[in-house]
Amino acid sequence: MAPKRIIVPGNLPGGCTPIMLTLYASPRTSDYDHLGCLKKSNGLARYHNGLLRSQVQALRSKYPYTKIVFADYYQPILAFLRRPANFGFDNSTTLAACCGAGGKYNYNAVATCGFPGTTACADPSRAVSWDGVHLTESAYREIAGAWLHGPFAEPLIYSLVH
Template sequence: MGNRFKRFIPQADFFSKGLYMFDIGQNDIAGAFYSQSEDQVLASIPAILSEFETGLKELYDQGARRFWIHNTGPLGCLPQNIAQFGKDPSKLDELGCVSTHNHAANLFNLQLRALCARLKGGFGDANITYVDIFSIKSDLIANYSNYGFENPIAACCGYGGPPINYDSRIGCGQTKVLNGSSVTANGCNDTTKYINWDGIHYTEAANLHVSSQILTGKYSDPPFSDKMPLLIKLEL
């Protein structure tokens, strides 16, 4: 590309100053349930984390020294997973979430936390922070009304109506013919009242809540110092 984009390429020493953020687990675990049993999904977790560890080591060898690692959220509370795996009410917990998915997410997070602790010993001069996203999101869903939300698991942009407003046949914003009628998966009137946007991703309002909780430092291991949240905001 010549020199046209050269000014956008950071100098080599910038990589050692960067903050490397990872949000891992959702696609790996939730996706595996479509082709594997629960036991197989659980058995695959060490291999997933081994690949992740390899990637972290490669970054470390290239000079990365500050890692901010998010665990995975309550996957069983995503409308997409409830629609596919929660047809039997006995598969759901008290919040209406798929128990198997949340169990797998918890086991994944336990092993991820152990990996982070081990890497702290192997990467002696690195700063590795583990962030408990699962607890933040679980609290948000369980206590949604306390945070100003009205719909804890329904998708804002979807089709099908309550309780989850999600149909895998028609994605957010699409118009299709279903059962002989043309229908559209429209967005809700007020996105600030919904935690979930499209069955998979969170709304901007929910993500704002999650990020504000992250920056308190109380969900981090090690916990943030008093000045750490400001430092991270400046870096981002």
């Protein structure tokens, strides 16, 4: 018996995460896009998501009685970075971790959140990234809403249950 519903999440733009921005920092401004994200890392995520979408389409054809949703992580993160205030995020820290040990992106691989010397931002709900790797509750809440009601899932998850 085949499952009735499957949700397939794509990759987020890794080049916009504090961990990648710190570990793969470049002195060349041409390595970054207009949002301050690493172009190559994001190019890889876009490529992966394109292949994944095409495979989801193929699976939909092969299993027409199973509802298969592609849940996009990539576009919501870019929306947060383009217009942070629209989502309640702090414009000055969209690429930085809320909890970390300092530095440009508040991420240090040898002193991650929870280690001595790390601190959390005053209002985590205004941050996109919690610890440089994971998103904050508020970012996940925005993404979940966009997957349920639109526009970042195809078909919308809410449409599967109603």
